[in-house]
Amino acid sequence: xxxxxxxxxxxxxxxxxxxxxxxxxxxxxxxxxxxxxxxxxxxxxxxxxxxxxxxxxxxxxxxxxxxxxxxxxxxxxxxxxxxxxxxxxxxxxxxxxxxxxxxxxxxxxxxxxxxxxxxxxxxxxxxxxxxxxxxxxxxxxxxxxxxxxxxxxxxxxxxxxxxxxxxxxxxxxxxxxxxxxxxxxxxxxxxxxxxxxxxxxxxxxxxxxxxxxxxxxxxxxxxxxxxxxxxxxx
Amino acid sequence: xxxxxxxxxxxxxxxxxxxxxxxxxxxxxxxxxxxxxxxxxxxxxxxxxxxxxxxxxxxxxxxxxxxxxxxxxxxxxxxxxxxxxxxxxxxxxxxxxxxxxxxxxxxxxxxxxxxxxxxxxxxxxxxxxxxxxxxxxxxxxxxxxxxxxxxxxxxxxxxxxxxxxxxxxxxxxxxxxxxxxxxxxxxxxxxxxxxxxxxxxxxxxxxxxxxxxxxxxxxxxxxxxxxxxxxxxx
DNA sequence: CTATAACTATGTTTTAAAACATACAAAGTT
DNA sequence: AACTTTGTATGTTTTAAAACATAGTTATAG
Numbered sequence: 256x257x258x259x260x261x262x263x264x265x266x267x268x269x270x271x272x273x274x275x276x277x278x279x280x281x282x283x284x285x286x287x288x289x290x291x292x293x294x295x296x297x298x299x300x301x302x303x304x305x306x307x308x309x310x311x312x313x314x315x316x317x318x319x320x321x322x323x324x325x326x327x328x329x330x331x332x333x334x335x336x337x338x339x340x341x342x343x344x345x346x347x348x349x350x351x352x353x354x355x356x357x358x359x360x361x362x363x364x365x366x367x368x369x370x371x372x373x374x375x376x377x378x379x380x381x382x383x384x385x386x387x388x389x390x391x392x393x394x395x396x397x398x399x400x401x402x403x404x405x406x407x408x409x410x411x412x413x414x415x416x417x418x419x420x421x422x423x424x425x426x427x428x429x430x431x432x433x434x435x436x437x438x439x440x441x442x443x444x445x446x447x448x449x450x451x452x453x454x455x456x457x458x459x460x461x462x463x464x465x466x467x468x469x470x471x472x473x474x475x476x477x478x479x480x481x482x483x484x485x486x487x488x489x
Numbered sequence: 490x491x492x493x494x495x496x497x498x499x500x501x502x503x504x505x506x507x508x509x510x511x512x513x514x515x516x517x518x519x520x521x522x523x524x525x526x527x528x529x530x531x532x533x534x535x536x537x538x539x540x541x542x543x544x545x546x547x548x549x550x551x552x553x554x555x556x557x558x559x560x561x562x563x564x565x566x567x568x569x570x571x572x573x574x575x576x577x578x579x580x581x582x583x584x585x586x587x588x589x590x591x592x593x594x595x596x597x598x599x600x601x602x603x604x605x606x607x608x609x610x611x612x613x614x615x616x617x618x619x620x621x622x623x624x625x626x627x628x629x630x631x632x633x634x635x636x637x638x639x640x641x642x643x644x645x646x647x648x649x650x651x652x653x654x655x656x657x658x659x660x661x662x663x664x665x666x667x668x669x670x671x672x673x674x675x676x677x678x679x680x681x682x683x684x685x686x687x688x689x690x691x692x693x694x695x696x697x698x699x700x701x702x703x704x705x706x707x708x709x710x711x712x713x714x715x716x717x718x719x720x721x722x723x
Numbered sequence: 724c725t726a727t728a729a730c731t732a733t734g735t736t737t738t739a740a741a742a743c744a745t746a747c748a749a750a751g752t753t
Numbered sequence: 754a755a756c757t758t759t760g761t762a763t764g765t766t767t768t769a770a771a772a773c774a775t776a777g778t779t780a781t782a783g
Contacts (some may be wrong), residue, residue: 344626406565408560686731
């Protein structure tokens with residue numbers, strides 16, 4: 256659950272099991288000499304809406320925010336990602352431009368596997384295809400689930416659910432209560448389909464109801480059951 | 490564009506190009522003897538939320554509504570499908586239960602390819618994998634796009650967009666104006682994230698604005714430009 | 724062929740959430 | 754240190770959409 260892993264040693268592409276572990280020794284060798292390692296710092300843009308993907312991107316470590324620009328400059332965060340996993344692969348495989356932007360939230364090590372290289376590997380290795388299919392299936396399921404929540408739940412329910420989703424993705428810090436991601440109120444709002452004002456207000460009421468405590472961007476969840484109840488009924 | 494195709498002759502699994510055309514003659518033979526053809530009539534349930542998928546389903550002909558149950562029995566139509574294409578494959582490849590239900594909207598011929606059969610074909614045929622990946626990529630893109638629309642656009646914009654999406658999927662009848670799908674006001678509402686009352690009301694205003702005419706479930710689009718404008722700005 | 728249910732239509736009321744308006748605190752710059 | 758920017762907090766107003774109410778209309782079943 257912790258987020259320390261990346262601080263111990265820099266990850267390599269071997270740390271992306273859904274990519275590396277299914278390859279034959281031969282293919283592994285090929286991949287090792289045919290990828291690049293990119294390092295990003297906070298707020299750097301990995302790719303932007305409208306750009307053409309050049310290959311498969313794999314998060315080795317770090318945290319990434321993926322968002323779409325909505326009406327009147329109101330962003331919608333469609334996904335918060337962390338390693339190990341793929342980003343930007345939808346556009347790659349749909350042969351389209353990116354429909355969302357990816358920006359670094361916490362320093363990242365990212366591996367870039369050029370289109371031809373990943374295609375060649377996929378041609379020779381079915382398990383890799385199946386893993387990519389699995390990623391798609393999971394992500395599409397999550398997208399469906401969230402669409403219903405974001406369109407039908409009320410503000411309290413949306414925010415409570417978002418906090419629980421963030422817990423599922425990033426877990427807690429060592430104390431077992433502090434959310435492992437430190438979003439601004441605005442990002443939290445953009446992840447929960449509401450305005451920043453309402454995110455702030457609603458967080459405040461959650462604090463009053465003793466479901467959590469807040470200290471700047473540090474959110475400590477005190478009562479998961481209560482949040483789950485709010486998420487379900489709100 | 491037309492919807493007549495199915496009435497001329499009953500489709501076979503050969504009419505699912507993304508499945509059949511990429512197979513070797515050998516594999517085609519195997520598939521031909523290892524699938525079942527299912528016929529459904531209006532309102533029949535193909536699968537339901539919570540059920541476990543048993544194989545890949547391909548729409549040969551007909552129209553299918555795929556929806557998720559939301560809060561307080563309010564359904565959300567996540568997709569309107571027609572042949573040739575896959576349905577229910579997300580759950581199959583995610584190894585999960587269905588997260589949405591599929592119900593027949595217009596009489597369907599559907600091909601069922603058992604899990605083991607499709608898996609075997611995918612193991613031996615990469616182009617098939619790539620086609621399935623392509624389906625996922627397209628559908629995920631659509632889901633993302635719709636999430637932003639359904640959460641951020643106002644009622645008029647959502648309804649206008651939904652009508653244009655339905656046009657893209659089902660096209661027009663021979664007259665070049667009549668939408669090729671006849672949804673109830675409630676279905677239209679469930680596809681546009683609004684209540685039936687608001688779908689009715691908003692349709693009425695579109696008629697007054699001469700963007701379309703309505704006769705029961707028959708919708709004739711008169712001014713696509715106007716709808717596009719409403720979709721963009723609303 | 725009536726009865727019952729499902730669908731469509733429209734007016735009225737209520738409510739949730741956005742928009743707007745300040746204000747204060749923290750962080751970063753010059 | 755003074756200044757600017759950015760993020761957080763709260764109160765007030767406005768508005769979009771839901772909820773509610775009622776009624777006509779069309780299907781469908783007994």
